[in-house]
Amino acid sequence: MLLSYLLILVFVSPCLCVRWPIQIQDSSYNVMDFGAHGDGNSDDSQAFLSAWQKTCETQDTPTLVIPAEGVFMVKNTTLKGPCNATQVNIQLQGKIVAPSKDAWEKGVTIEDNSFLIMISHVNGLAVDGTGGQIDGLGSDWWKCRTCPRPKVINFESCNDVKVNNLTITNSPRAHISVDYCKGAIFSNISIYAPGDSPNTDGFDIHGSSNISIQDSTIQTGDDCIAINGGCSYINVTGVFCGPGHGISVGSLGRNGANDTVEQVYVRNCTFNNTQNGARIKTFENGGIEVSDVIFCGFHGTSAKDLAINLACSSSGCFNIVLDNIEIVSSLPGKPAYCSCSNAHGTSTSTEPSCSNCLMK
Numbered sequence: 001m002l003l004s005y006l007l008i009l010v011f012v013s014p015c016l017c018v019r020w021p022i023q024i025q026d027s028s029y030n031v032m033d034f035g036a037h038g039d040g041n042s043d044d045s046q047a048f049l050s051a052w053q054k055t056c057e058t059q060d061t062p063t064l065v066i067p068a069e070g071v072f073m074v075k076n077t078t079l080k081g082p083c084n085a086t087q088v089n090i091q092l093q094g095k096i097v098a099p100s101k102d103a104w105e106k107g108v109t110i111e112d113n114s115f116l117i118m119i120s121h122v123n124g125l126a127v128d129g130t131g132g133q134i135d136g137l138g139s140d141w142w143k144c145r146t147c148p149r150p151k152v153i154n155f156e157s158c159n160d161v162k163v164n165n166l167t168i169t170n171s172p173r174a175h176i177s178v179d180y181c182k183g184a185i186f187s188n189i190s191i192y193a194p195g196d197s198p199n200t201d202g203f204d205i206h207g208s209s210n211i212s213i214q215d216s217t218i219q220t221g222d223d224c225i226a227i228n229g230g231c232s233y234i235n236v237t238g239v240f241c242g243p244g245h246g247i248s249v250g251s252l253g254r255n256g257a258n259d260t261v262e263q264v265y266v267r268n269c270t271f272n273n274t275q276n277g278a279r280i281k282t283f284e285n286g287g288i289e290v291s292d293v294i295f296c297g298f299h300g301t302s303a304k305d306l307a308i309n310l311a312c313s314s315s316g317c318f319n320i321v322l323d324n325i326e327i328v329s330s331l332p333g334k335p336a337y338c339s340c341s342n343a344h345g346t347s348t349s350t351e352p353s354c355s356n357c358l359m360k
Ligand SMILES: *[C@@H]1O[C@H](CO)[C@@H](O)[C@H](O)[C@H]1NC(C)=O
Pocket: 056, 057, 058, 082, 083, 084
């Protein structure tokens, strides 16, 4: 049961873009030279693994190339490090596709942590997805909302990662999951899945620090970005979110877990047609304490008249600061309002006002 959560339903201002440094390349390894078919039907997983092994062994700055002409079907493919080089590049120019649901399930048990591609323990990785795409072909999986479903790409225990210009569509479950990574910049990432596709989070981040997601568009059926337990120093800047459930911290404290999330900055983001804007979700029995949260500069319309909801458990939320907020309700004759319970903090220049329900 979600007992204490804070949410705001809104629009903000549009995205900004930044330039990306061009990488210098030495040796490159093209998956076609390692037996890939690139015909969209043959399983190219083994070719990817062989090409990756060469890439990862190389001492200078190697590049794994997935070329533009091909459509590469892979599944359960782990690109494992650590590698010899301090910088490793992946150039995704072609298309990577998941197998059909039936083909994927043949002879194996799918779990929620199954994946198309896992990148594990690779440091100094730069992924350039210019011209490329990954399609998770999720529609057959979405029909069963309670069945285990794989995700598209999982970065696990990778430090100093850069991912730029990558498009991912239709994951059976989360599109990009980032676990136990330190230092990553994701920029100009485009993620698309239907607004009614279940659990198709854009990014799911867990146990990671110093992560930036910037100048990206995320349109899916669940959280655009979910920032889970063990995360710190996470910046989300210039993200267009919607449809989707918004940008969320949590859920924290599931089954009594001692989850900590600190130093999350969500700035210059746009929420369009999302279920929530920015929210924090905690389970009551986790004893999770919410404090020092600033909501500033939210402007737009809310589909519900309850535009700001600071619903804290009896242990309270502290130092909640609301400033420069203007949200109007799109329901005729039902003005926007703010609701709080057990919330302590201040509200200035905020419409709807929360000053009658926020405690000192
Ligand atoms: C690193 O390079 C050495 C020498 O070429 C090679 O023996 C070793 O397997 C490489 N290590 C990895 C992790 O690829």
